[in-house]
Amino acid sequence: MTKPLSPLPKYLRLEAASVVVTLSKPTEFNGVTSDTISLRAPTVRDIRAASTTANGDEEQAELNLFASLAEVGTKDLEGMALKDYTRLQTGYFRLVHDDGI
Known part of the structure; x- marks a missing residue:
């Protein structure tokens, strides 16, 4: 039996195919300052590509x-x-976690 997830933190907005993270301070992404960042749901191809380009470095794979x-x-x-x-x-983690539904 898996442990249920804790309630969603206030800084996260989970959608069907993405998650929006509210940052503690505005940060520059692609030359634009934002107080949020979004991640789309990954595919198996995304995981494989990130791993391949990292040459065995797990931290780099995650960054990629x-x-x-x-x-x-x-x-x-x-x-x-x-x-x-x-x-x-x-x-x-919340985006890719199987919630059992």
Whole structure:
């Protein structure tokens, strides 16, 4: 039996095929400052591509995947506050988690 997920954090808005993460501070993505970032739901192809381009580096694979899903550069993600990157990771987990429905 799997443990049920905790209530959705206030900084996340989960949609059918994406998640919107509200950041703790505005951050620049692709030259535009925003207080949110969205991730679309990944495909198997996305996962494979991110892994292939990372050459065995799991952290780089995650950065590659998130950058692809958010349509931003990896350097933009690396410039995020750690608190906001953790929010992004949480959003990704909630997006891909099988809720049993």
